Amino acid sequence: MSTLNKNIGLIGFGVVGQGFYSYLEENKEEKLLPKIVIKNNNKERDEVKAKFITEADEVINDKSVETVVELISDDKEAFDIVTKALKAGKNVVSANKKMIANNLEKLLELENKSKGRFLYEGAVCGSIPIIRTLNDYYSLDTVTQIQGIFNGSTNYILTQIFKDNVSYQESLAKAQKLGFAEADPTSDVSGSDALYKLLILTTHAFGKFISPSKVLKIGIQNITDSDIAFARENNLKIKLIASVKSNNNKLWLSVLPTFITNDSVFYNVDNEFNAVEVVSESIGKQTLIGKGAGSLPTGQVIYSDYKAPENYKYKYDKILSGKRIKYETQEFIWVYSDKITQFEKYIEEVVIINKSEGYAKVSIADLIKIQEELLDEKLSLIALTDEALKQLNKKYEFAYALQYA
Numbered sequence: 579m580s581t582l583n584k585n586i587g588l589i590g591f592g593v594v595g596q597g598f599y600s601y602l603e604e605n606k607e608e609k610l611l612p613k614i615v616i617k618n619n620n621k622e623r624d625e626v627k628a629k630f631i632t633e634a635d636e637v638i639n640d641k642s643v644e645t646v647v648e649l650i651s652d653d654k655e656a657f658d659i660v661t662k663a664l665k666a667g668k669n670v671v672s673a674n675k676k677m678i679a680n681n682l683e684k685l686l687e688l689e690n691k692s693k694g695r696f697l698y699e700g701a702v703c704g705s706i707p708i709i710r711t712l713n714d715y716y717s718l719d720t721v722t723q724i725q726g727i728f729n730g731s732t733n734y735i736l737t738q739i740f741k742d743n744v745s746y747q748e749s750l751a752k753a754q755k756l757g758f759a760e761a762d763p764t765s766d767v768s769g770s771d772a773l774y775k776l777l778i779l780t781t782h783a784f785g786k787f788i789s790p791s792k793v794l795k796i797g798i799q800n801i802t803d804s805d806i807a808f809a810r811e812n813n814l815k816i817k818l819i820a821s822v823k824s825n826n827n828k829l830w831l832s833v834l835p836t837f838i839t840n841d842s843v844f845y846n847v848d849n850e851f852n853a854v855e856v857v858s859e860s861i862g863k864q865t866l867i868g869k870g871a872g873s874l875p876t877g878q879v880i881y882s883d884y885k886a887p888e889n890y891k892y893k894y895d896k897i898l899s900g901k902r903i904k905y906e907t908q909e910f911i912w913v914y915s916d917k918i919t920q921f922e923k924y925i926e927e928v929v930i931i932n933k934s935e936g937y938a939k940v941s942i943a944d945l946i947k948i949q950e951e952l953l954d955e956k957l958s959l960i961a962l963t964d965e966a967l968k969q970l971n972k973k974y975e976f977a978y979a980l981q982y983a
């Protein structure tokens with residue numbers, strides 16, 4: 579492609595699109611962007627040099643466009659745009675985690691047949707460069723676990739509730755106003771957004787494609803005042819933790835509100851910040867912490883994808899290695915609830931703290947079966963890390979002793 583054909587086709591000019599645009603302006607590259615595709619022509623917008631249009635095909639079929647930057651909210655429309663752009667041989671940059679998590683296998687086939695490449699660092703944990711890190715530095719190491727805080731909006735909401743006693747509804751409205759939340763914030767608070775990111779990382783770290791519908795996912799919508807009070811009394815915090823771990827070629831995944839102790843690396847990761855902890859055989863444990871949502875942090879990563887070296891592509895070495903790994907749900911975890919006795923049918927072991935309140939050992943497979951019911955019945959469950967379990971067992975030794983006498 580000649581230098582005359584290096585234009586950008588930007589589709590979507592919301593929170594992230596405008597963040598990306600500001601880096602083009604800062605680097606005097608806005609002349610490479612003659613047209614921006616939006617949906618609603620009647621919206622008031624800041625003036626920019628580009629012309630606003632509403633037909634994505636106009637930039638996808640434009641021969642002067644080398645890179646299509648897809649930053650719209652709808653996942654199905656985004657898939658259509660990305661498919662067409664790759665088929666037209668364009669480089670494609672996207673941040674649409676829902677679209678990517680649901681279609682990654684197909685997208686890789688399309689990329690393999692295309693002259694273009696498909697990069698999407700902005701889709702996972704905003705500004706944190708975790709995909710390229712896994713792709714470039716972990717391809718020769720064996721990753722055993724990835725866990726962390728993968729959603730900025732829910733972390734912002736939980737921080738506001740814990741630090742400043744702001745209500746759930748008010749903190750959610752603030753997260754929306756600040757541009758952290760998805761167009762439909764149910765995706766954030768239900769844990770879906772964190773799950774999409776977890777599944778994308780699972781493909782890069784373990785070479786496995788897993789459907790979102792198969793994984794245990796509990797959001798923060800049902801957290802009660804008594805959960806918060808219990809956390810405060812015990813010097814714990816609640817964070818929405820996404821986790822994938824492997825052992826003996828088996829893989830376990832979950833997204834769960836989780837009590838964490840004050841010595842956890844996640845304890846002071848607050849507001850819209852995210853954290854990704856990667857554990858691998860040679861490197862050991864390391865954690866990346868940074869802004870997980872917002873216009874400029876995400877826009878910067880999109881800009882870096884757009885500027886990636888000419889021959890750079892994700893290698894997907896873990897898929898290519900052909901190592902077989904099996905997705906499993908047969909594992910037990912400990913969960914707390916102020917109505918733990920309602921889960922009687924599923925409990926392996928339980929510690930009753932007071933009346934119906936307590937914590938119990940339950941299987942991931944059972945929780946997957948009842949996760950929709952939990953949501954409908956507004957029942958809250960908070961997982962315990964090993965450290966939180968130890969801390970609670972020490973305090974509730976008496977209750978514990980009674981249980982196992």
Ligand SMILES: NC(=O)C1=CN([C@@H]2O[C@H](COP(=O)(O)OP(=O)(O)OC[C@H]3O[C@@H](n4cnc5c(N)ncnc54)[C@H](OP(=O)(O)O)[C@@H]3O)[C@@H](O)[C@H]2O)C=CC1
Nearest residue numbers: 590591592593594616617618649650651673674871872876
């Ligand atoms: N917000 C964040 O912090 C982050 C968001 N993301 C992801 O980035 C993507 C964009 O998010 P965000 O910027 O927050 O979303 P916004 O809702 O702020 O903006 C979406 C933009 O897409 C445009 N649009 C919607 N549908 C179409 C369509 N069919 N054709 C053309 N344009 C369309 C809208 O047009 P109009 O202006 O006319 O309404 C709007 O400009 C999403 O996939 C999101 O998950 C990823 C990381 C962080």
Ligand SMILES: N[C@@H](CC=O)C(=O)O
Nearest residue numbers: 729730731758760871
């Ligand atoms: N809604 C998302 C935006 C970034 O991915 C979040 O809150 O993390």
